[in-house]
Amino acid sequence: MSIAVLGAGSWGTTYAKVLADAGQDVVLWARRRDVAEAITARRQNAEYLPGVVLPELLRSTSDPREALAGAATVVLAVPSQSLRHNLTAWRGLLPADATLVSLAKGVELGTLSRMSEVIAEVAGVGADRVAVVSGPNLAKEIAQEQPTATVIACQDHDRAVDLQRRSTTGYFRPYTITDVVGCEIGGACKNVIALSCGMAAGLGFGANTLATLITRGLAETARLGAALGADPMTLAGLAGLGDLVATCSSPLSRNRTFGERLGRGESLAQAQAAAHGQVAEGVKSCSSIRDLAARHGVEMPITEVVHRVCHDGFHPGEMAGELIGRKTRPER
The missing domain is CATH 3.40.50.720 (NAD(P)-binding Rossmann-like Domain)
Structure with missing residues (x-):
């Protein structure tokens, strides 16, 4: 067969x-x-x-x-x-x-x-x-x-x-x-977080910013996964953290590269043209993931900012202030 x-x-x-x-x-x-x-x-x-x-x-x-x-x-x-x-x-x-x-x-x-x-x-x-x-x-x-x-x-x-x-x-x-739910949520959300990491790199930010986005991105992914019934250990494993680190860190990642172009000042259309037909899944999924999170009452601030940059004309340079300026709270 x-x-x-x-x-x-x-x-x-x-x-x-x-x-x-x-x-x-x-x-x-x-x-x-x-x-x-x-x-x-x-x-x-x-x-x-x-x-x-x-x-x-x-x-x-x-x-x-x-x-x-x-x-x-x-x-x-x-x-x-x-x-x-x-x-x-x-x-x-x-x-x-x-x-x-x-x-x-x-x-x-x-x-x-x-x-x-x-x-x-x-x-x-x-x-x-x-x-x-x-x-x-x-x-x-x-x-x-x-x-x-x-x-x-x-x-x-x-x-x-x-x-x-x-x-x-x-x-x-x-x-x-x-755990199909956890596997899919990890795979979908990492593309959105990789866009944010690319934007940060395009803006000239370094390792601290990248590590912060990866870690807090994992946290919001885990919150959505929990709301949908995923096993938390799935998101701590290859389909969660492993995929997230690779996609957020590598120049081979289409989402990371697309985000970097946006961070350097290219428009969405320019970044899409430079991709030569390769699909950066996070550009569309950031909207559906944001809406899915809203349906379940889950806060996903990085996803929200990525959606605003890709679809509402929000400038990537405002991303850091938007995220850092949020109300302080305990980590967990």
């Missing part, structure tokens, strides 16, 4: 490589035929992972029907805000009882649903058939086979263990948990 990976961006292609390196027969769906043909014929996705040679067990197609035929596992690797639209088109092609795996990190605008909730709703499946992969997973480093770990979360522990077995390599170590 094959594994279908739907989405040939940097992370989708990288995770497909991981699965193939683990010995799995992988079919990677690419929206563009030329990309699919290049992956199969030349073993490269030059647009997203230049210089990375892809394994022989990985083939690609631009036909979703071909990608999904006979797949025991379906990995969804499209951006969070387009997941519903894409999955609606694929719904009738999904194999019965396949495990559906989300690589997307975000909260859907409007519905305020987590990605696993979108998948379960659109595909018409139980939540126990949906797994989530999250952690300090910067695609380029993993594609270069630098050692890292990740978390696979699924309510059905056996499905998580099966995916763990299928994606364990000498450079990629997955752990399993059943």
Whole structure:
């Protein structure tokens, strides 16, 4: 039985490589035929992972029907805000009882649903058939086979263990948990906090400011997670703190880099143009996460400021004064 990976961006292609390196027969769906043909014929996705040679067990197609035929596992690797639209088109092609795996990190605008909730709703499946992969997973480093770990979360522990077995390599170590909520909240919120860290770097602030934003960002993420029923230990682990540190610190992070451009004075449109089609998920998710927090009465001041910078014309230079000037209180 094959594994279908739907989405040939940097992370989708990288995770497909991981699965193939683990010995799995992988079919990677690419929206563009030329990309699919290049992956199969030349073993490269030059647009997203230049210089990375892809394994022989990985083939690609631009036909979703071909990608999904006979797949025991379906990995969804499209951006969070387009997941519903894409999955609606694929719904009738999904194999019965396949495990559906989300690589997307975000909260859907409007519905305020987590990605696993979108998948379960659109595909018409139980939540126990949906797994989530999250952690300090910067695609380029993993594609270069630098050692890292990740978390696979699924309510059905056996499905998580099966995916763990299928994606364990000498450079990629997955752990399993059943806390899907915590895994997804950590993955979504870290993008927003990374935007704030990028803005701070663009403004010329140093390590103290970065450490403050990471730590207080983790605190507000944990508050939201607790309100939604997440296990606090999940957010202290790879899917929480681990992913947060990597995304906030690395120049490979699209959200960190996008925020840095805003901090240097670029407009939202200029920063988006410089991203060359790469999606900084936090730009949209900051709004849905802010609204989700408001729904549950959770205070998330960093998320609020990021939303105001991205969507209300608030200048990044005012961010520090806004956050530092808040009423003092005990840390916990």
